Amino acid sequence: MKVYSIGDIRNLGMIGHGDSGKTTLASALLYTAGAVNRLGRIDEGTTVTDFDLEEIERQISLTSSLCFCEWQNHKFNFLDTPGYGNFISDAKASLRVVDCALVVICGVSGVEVQTEKTWEFAEGFNLPRCILINKMDRERASFERALESIRGKFGRNVIPITLPIGSESDFQGLVDLVEMKAYYYKDGDTGKATPGDIPEELVDKAKKMREELIEMVAELDDKLLEKYFEDGELGSEDFAAGLKKGILKRHIFPVTSISAIKNIGTANLLDAILNYIPGPADTAEVSGIDPGTGEGKKIPCDPEGPSTSFVFKTIADPYSGRISVFRVYSGKMASDNTYYNISKKAQERFGSLLLLQGKEQQNISEVHAGDMAAVAKLKETTTGDTIGMKEHPVIFEPVKFPEPVISFAVEPKSRGDEEKMTSALTKLTEEDASLKITRDPQTQEFLLSGTGQLHVEVAVAKIKKKFGVDLILHPPKVPYLETITKSVEARGRYKKQTGGRGQFGDCQIKMDPLPRGSNFEFKDAIFGGSIPKQYIPAIEKGIQEARQKGVLAGYPLGDFRVTLFDGQFHTVDSSEMAFKIAGSMAFKQAAEQAGPILLEPIMNVVITAPEDNTGDIMGDLNSRRGRVQGIDPQGNVQQISAQVPMAEMLSYASDLNSMTGGRGSYAMEFSHYDEVPSHLATKIIESAKKQKEQES
Numbered sequence: 001m002k003v004y005s006i007g008d009i010r011n012l013g014m015i016g017h018g019d020s021g022k023t024t025l026a027s028a029l030l031y032t033a034g035a036v037n038r039l040g041r042i043d044e045g046t047t048v049t050d051f052d053l054e055e056i057e058r059q060i061s062l063t064s065s066l067c068f069c070e071w072q073n074h075k076f077n078f079l080d081t082p083g084y085g086n087f088i089s090d091a092k093a094s095l096r097v098v099d100c101a102l103v104v105i106c107g108v109s110g111v112e113v114q115t116e117k118t119w120e121f122a123e124g125f126n127l128p129r130c131i132l133i134n135k136m137d138r139e140r141a142s143f144e145r146a147l148e149s150i151r152g153k154f155g156r157n158v159i160p161i162t163l164p165i166g167s168e169s170d171f172q173g174l175v176d177l178v179e180m181k182a183y184y185y186k187d188g189d190t191g192k193a194t195p196g197d198i199p200e201e202l203v204d205k206a207k208k209m210r211e212e213l214i215e216m217v218a219e220l221d222d223k224l225l226e227k228y229f230e231d232g233e234l235g236s237e238d239f240a241a242g243l244k245k246g247i248l249k250r251h252i253f254p255v256t257s258i259s260a261i262k263n264i265g266t267a268n269l270l271d272a273i274l275n276y277i278p279g280p281a282d283t284a285e286v287s288g289i290d291p292g293t294g295e296g297k298k299i300p301c302d303p304e305g306p307s308t309s310f311v312f313k314t315i316a317d318p319y320s321g322r323i324s325v326f327r328v329y330s331g332k333m334a335s336d337n338t339y340y341n342i343s344k345k346a347q348e349r350f351g352s353l354l355l356l357q358g359k360e361q362q363n364i365s366e367v368h369a370g371d372m373a374a375v376a377k378l379k380e381t382t383t384g385d386t387i388g389m390k391e392h393p394v395i396f397e398p399v400k401f402p403e404p405v406i407s408f409a410v411e412p413k414s415r416g417d418e419e420k421m422t423s424a425l426t427k428l429t430e431e432d433a434s435l436k437i438t439r440d441p442q443t444q445e446f447l448l449s450g451t452g453q454l455h456v457e458v459a460v461a462k463i464k465k466k467f468g469v470d471l472i473l474h475p476p477k478v479p480y481l482e483t484i485t486k487s488v489e490a491r492g493r494y495k496k497q498t499g500g501r502g503q504f505g506d507c508q509i510k511m512d513p514l515p516r517g518s519n520f521e522f523k524d525a526i527f528g529g530s531i532p533k534q535y536i537p538a539i540e541k542g543i544q545e546a547r548q549k550g551v552l553a554g555y556p557l558g559d560f561r562v563t564l565f566d567g568q569f570h571t572v573d574s575s576e577m578a579f580k581i582a583g584s585m586a587f588k589q590a591a592e593q594a595g596p597i598l599l600e601p602i603m604n605v606v607i608t609a610p611e612d613n614t615g616d617i618m619g620d621l622n623s624r625r626g627r628v629q630g631i632d633p634q635g636n637v638q639q640i641s642a643q644v645p646m647a648e649m650l651s652y653a654s655d656l657n658s659m660t661g662g663r664g665s666y667a668m669e670f671s672h673y674d675e676v677p678s679h680l681a682t683k684i685i686e687s688a689k690k691q692k693e694q695e696s
Helices: 022-032 053-058 089-095 113-124 143-154 200-218 222-231 236-248 266-276 418-431 453-467 533-547 576-593 611-623 652-660 678-695
Strands: 009-015 065-071 074-080 100-106 129-134 158-160 162-165 173-176 181-185 193-196 253-257 285-289 296-300 308-317 321-330 332-334 338-341 346-349 353-357 360-364 366-368 372-376 386-388 406-412 436-439 446-450 471-473 481-483 488-496 503-513 520-524 560-568 597-610 627-634 637-645 665-675
Touching: 009 022, 009 089, 009 113, 009 266, 022 065, 022 074, 022 100, 022 266, 053 453, 065 266, 065 353, 065 372, 074 266, 089 113, 089 308, 100 113, 100 143, 113 143, 113 665, 129 143, 129 266, 143 158, 143 253, 158 200, 162 200, 162 253, 173 193, 181 266, 200 222, 200 236, 222 236, 236 253, 236 266, 253 266, 296 321, 308 418, 321 332, 406 418, 406 453, 418 436, 418 446, 418 453, 446 453, 453 471, 488 576, 503 533, 503 576, 520 533, 533 560, 533 576, 560 576, 597 611, 597 652, 597 678, 611 627, 611 637, 611 652, 652 665
Parallel strands: 009 074, 009 100, 100 129, 129 253, 158 253, 520 560
Antiparallel strands: 065 074, 162 173, 173 181, 181 193, 285 296, 308 321, 308 386, 321 372, 332 366, 338 346, 338 386, 353 360, 353 372, 406 446, 406 471, 436 446, 481 597, 488 503, 503 560, 597 637, 597 665, 627 637
């Protein structure tokens, strides 16, 4: 496989709401460029980037997938990312390593919930964006309505660089507003465009839109503006260079129209990527951290510099083992070489470098700055690590994934498969950083936590298909918390004499409530040596352990401060263990007297559904103790924002499907904790006590 230099590479992340057509577009672009010999289809399970068995079965993208093609001697790397809320964090991880985001928007629905979310991700990484209005062949598709929706959400810097010829079933090509040429696509999904005359009915509209585009480009550069005023026009070279500069500086977000399923507009899009979209050569340097000082450090994107790369994805392959996917930022990475994992401070021996075309792999001898590749079977490396040279240390900040919001107890269907289960779960959590596996110290249950019920169910299904372990999920557990409402003082005194050396520890604490989200603070206010310094960490440890079981229903207690202000010790009988027990005793006494209450997680919920269903959805949300925050019309649908307790949302997916006939969708993320109403708290506490009695 050919090795590409930094100036001949483009890295693009495909983002947008679920079902906007990103995966079909990836297959269409590869087919048009000649990288594959057939146009993959979602319904046939033949797309390049949705190759996992669960993705094929569910017909949605569950994880980001890398693919590439060559276009006019340039290499284009595409990351096809998920668009559904449960899996959207993987899109964020992918945007960390691309140079431009391709924002795919449905020409019927316009901007949707996850479109905005992924746009925010791109904004956070300061990425240029190119907007693709897809599904222009669909019934009720409208370029004007979609453009209005996009500008309403993302501002007036959104401007078309092409104009669609026809719409719905008559969509047949594009007018290129830079070249002022028309391109027609014939039936047959070939992706090949034939130049032609601009349709008479579009000439005036095209001229007007081109003038708007030229004005926006000229405004970015005084020299271009002067030329434009003098000549009333810009030369093609000046126009193209100005447009690329505007996109790079994020002053212009270009828009073009496509139909991925019919492969219309893909050749124009590939040309636009080549001519206007910035690549790694347009980035002079990237920001990192000096691991020695912890201070910021700039790394030049120099192909001749020291080897530096960032691992942005891990794939758990049952045959190849752990596959680490990385982007090279400086220098080059070569097969059969040894590099240094700067994040883990460990040497890593590289085997063969791989180029990923979905699930297919191609060997390559080396990759240069700006390119992406993968390597299998690294021992220490995981997602978010920086790999390079020990003599030139730098660490790139890893992406922060959202904390899981829902947990299920999980166990193997067959007894004796516990070891296989934990091994498979560990591998899957390496692949998906938004999954967590923990063990409940009270029940000894394994808890699998994710961003939603679907997320966890998919993980279990993957484990069965990939690793042959059949797991059982128990009903989800709501992660309640406990906290206190008033300040109290308490004393913990532990004294035990059994002959010989005894045990003695005595501490006095003050417990104060803190604002929501503060977790726990420990303050040492001992003076005069009433408790020696070496015993104070043991007191804090005793409190830390005791607070994990709370005092009401066995849930962790947080949002409070403990101030240790007095105590006693014995020169012979005192020990760390004695003070640890004394600390836990003081905590329990104080917490029981401090007005403990139960807290529940409240979720931000955004529901997208047809207008006809709005009344039913609002009534249902009220019955779930939800608080509607607002309703926003989005084309033919309504977007309802609300805050709802998690306990009321565990079965929402099936209920929403019933209410909307499968036309509704929702996204949910954690917002904050709030007090459980007293009548419900009583039931939860009683249930927890009964369960504890049954287990004892």
